Amino acid sequence: PANPPWWTSAVVYQVYPRSFADSDGDGIGDLNGIRGKLDHLADLGVDVVWLSPVYRSPQDDNGYDISDYRDVDPVFGTLADLDALIADAHERGIKVVMDLVVNHTSDEHPWFVESRSSTASPKRDWYWWRDPRDGMSAGAPGAEPTNWRSFFSGPTWELDEATGQYYLHLFSRKQPDLNWENPEVRAAVHEMMRWWLDRGVDGFRMDVINMISKQADLPDGPPIEGSPHGDGSAAYLFGPRLHEFLAEMHREVFAGRDAQLITVGEMPGVTVEQAREVTDPSRRELDMVFQFEHVGLDHGVDKWDARPLRLTDLKASFGRWQAGLADVGWNSLYWDNHDQPRAVSRFGDDSPRYRRDSATCLATLLHGHRGTPYVYQGEEIGMANSVWGSVRDFRDIETLNHAAESADRGADPDEVLAALRPASRDNARTPVQWDATEHAGFTTGEPWIAVNPDHVEWNVAAQREDPHSVLAHHRALITLRHANRTIQLGAFAMLLPDHEHVYAFTRTTDDEQLLVVCNVSATPYELADLLPQAVGAELVLGNRDHLPDHDPAVLGPWDARILRTT
Numbered sequence: 001p002a003n004p005p006w007w008t009s010a011v012v013y014q015v016y017p018r019s020f021a022d023s024d025g026d027g028i029g030d031l032n033g034i035r036g037k038l039d040h041l042a043d044l045g046v047d048v049v050w051l052s053p054v055y056r057s058p059q060d061d062n063g064y065d066i067s068d069y070r071d072v073d074p075v076f077g078t079l080a081d082l083d084a085l086i087a088d089a090h091e092r093g094i095k096v097v098m099d100l101v102v103n104h105t106s107d108e109h110p111w112f113v114e115s116r117s118s119t120a121s122p123k124r125d126w127y128w129w130r131d132p133r134d135g136m137s138a139g140a141p142g143a144e145p146t147n148w149r150s151f152f153s154g155p156t157w158e159l160d161e162a163t164g165q166y167y168l169h170l171f172s173r174k175q176p177d178l179n180w181e182n183p184e185v186r187a188a189v190h191e192m193m194r195w196w197l198d199r200g201v202d203g204f205r206m207d208v209i210n211m212i213s214k215q216a217d218l219p220d221g222p223p224i225e226g227s228p229h230g231d232g233s234a235a236y237l238f239g240p241r242l243h244e245f246l247a248e249m250h251r252e253v254f255a256g257r258d259a260q261l262i263t264v265g266e267m268p269g270v271t272v273e274q275a276r277e278v279t280d281p282s283r284r285e286l287d288m289v290f291q292f293e294h295v296g297l298d299h300g301v302d303k304w305d306a307r308p309l310r311l312t313d314l315k316a317s318f319g320r321w322q323a324g325l326a327d328v329g330w331n332s333l334y335w336d337n338h339d340q341p342r343a344v345s346r347f348g349d350d351s352p353r354y355r356r357d358s359a360t361c362l363a364t365l366l367h368g369h370r371g372t373p374y375v376y377q378g379e380e381i382g383m384a385n386s387v388w389g390s391v392r393d394f395r396d397i398e399t400l401n402h403a404a405e406s407a408d409r410g411a412d413p414d415e416v417l418a419a420l421r422p423a424s425r426d427n428a429r430t431p432v433q434w435d436a437t438e439h440a441g442f443t444t445g446e447p448w449i450a451v452n453p454d455h456v457e458w459n460v461a462a463q464r465e466d467p468h469s470v471l472a473h474h475r476a477l478i479t480l481r482h483a484n485r486t487i488q489l490g491a492f493a494m495l496l497p498d499h500e501h502v503y504a505f506t507r508t509t510d511d512e513q514l515l516v517v518c519n520v521s522a523t524p525y526e527l528a529d530l531l532p533q534a535v536g537a538e539l540v541l542g543n544r545d546h547l548p549d550h551d552p553a554v555l556g557p558w559d560a561r562i563l564r565t566t
């Protein structure tokens with residue numbers, strides 16, 4: 001297109017406020033902490049900051065359980081602090097995106113308090129209330145209205161003793177699902193979104209937005225092996241009215257001002273075809289979605305059942321998403337977020353020998369694709385999974401519920417801990433490592449979750465002045481995206497799809513072709529054997545060319561290059 005949207009050349013940075021920077025010494029990151037670090041983000045060059053939720057919340061799921069959509073939780077600061085953060089970010093040319101969590105509220109939200117007060121409440125129908133299963137008495141084992149399993153273990157239904165009915169919660173019991181079938185619910189959400197846009201925010205990251213439309217008859221799902229529950233996802237992922245709800249939201253909230261905004265929908269389980277529809281500009285729904293295919297490739301029966309990732313699977317997945325959204329729609333690109341283990345530990349090699357090279361290699365790959373890259377806090381310095389000595393070290397509700405459920409089943413505690421270590425969301429939630437001092441410069445108090453002990457070596461201060469650091473490499477990749485039209489919009493073509501270690505692709509425009517080639521292993525390869533066109537090509541950006549032992553003809557361990565081939 002002649003005038004591609006601004007976000008086709010942008011890079012987004014995700015802040016998880018609880019773990020970013022603490023300004024007041026209570027051990028929890030806050031808005032003024034973020035304000036104090038804006039120069040780090042400006043120096044990195046990102047265009048947008050997405051804030052994970054800072055709304056008023058009981059913090060059952062670290063803010064993804066909201067009790068007031070129009071206020072800031074005291075642990076993060078005040079609405080005035082948020083206004084100041086937005087103003088300071090805008091002054092540096094950085095846009096601010098809010099997390100929008102509207103599949104569910106907190107059970108302490110006044111809407112739910114009113115809804116649960118009586119079966120006759122005018123807000124009863126704002127949530128999913130159902131009687132016990134036919135012929136069963138409330139509270140009896142298996143009397144839940146459906147057999148669905150919650151994302152956070154246990155059933156998706158909680159009995160309200162007072163009215164004898166159950167309410168639906170796909171996540172924790174403190175996160176009741178809103179009933180989007182009710183037009184009053186949708187109108188209330190739209191009004192709240194307009195209120196934020198009027199306040200100056202630049203868009204929304206929409207939490208599990210492909211779950212807002214459910215099959216209204218709520219059918220049971222197929223049984224899950226080894227669990228008393230079933231998988232209800234067919235009934236609540238991409239339900240029958242999802243497109244309608246998204247198009248309505250666009251009309252009611254974004255119409256007329258969408259050119260300046262960015263919208264990204266988080267969509268577990270979304271297919272390429274669904275993503276293409278949702279992000280087709282002519283349908284006016286969303287700008288892009290977060291898909292989950294590549295972060296499921298190392299899962300067995302579930303995320304706690306790790307299996308080795310095959311590079312060929314990863315390439316096939318990315319390749320299909322690149323092809324599927326090539327002419328219509330747009331991809332988001334991410335390795336990491338607050339729900340995923342750290343990329344360098346998961347897809348790279350976080351041993352001392354290869355940590356820097358594999359982190360820069362992964363960054364080169366991600367930023368080389370067509371789409372909008374998302375950098376998660378700490379990823380820019382190669383933060384790794386943390387050290388977990390015992391179950392007591394974890395804080396995340398998903399992790400702790402899974403541990404408790406496993407214990408109830410009589411599972412071996414060592415095996416449970418071994419499963420939690422690489423997979424827990426808390427790997428992403430240890431404090432950002434600003435420097436080598438106690439608590440990594442994150443807080444002067446006692447951090448809410450322990451700092452990774454490796455912060456003495458891996459921190460922002462140590463990397464800031466180092467021209468070859470992981471941080472410097474991210475800066476260079478972001479600069480390249482801003483400057484280079486081929487990186488922004490060039491057509492994508494995968495090369496060597498069957499190679500077990502080398503990830504290579506081209507990006508092509510009318511006047512340029514770039515070849516991105518990365519060795520996702522420690523085994524060296526002769527370039528001439530693999531990609532003759534790479535031999536002698538101009539190096540645009542490499543991660544190891546500054547090293548004395550660098551050989552242009554050999555793709556060394558975790559070697560990553562962006563080459564200009566025409």
Ligand code: TEU
Nearest residue numbers: 061064101151171207208268303339425
């Ligand atoms: O995550 C949605 C989601 O599907 C995750 O629960 C995912 O299944 C899990 O984290 C994988 O381990 C979003 C938010 O990103 C997450 O932090 C929230 O807990 C969840 O929604 C509920 O709001």
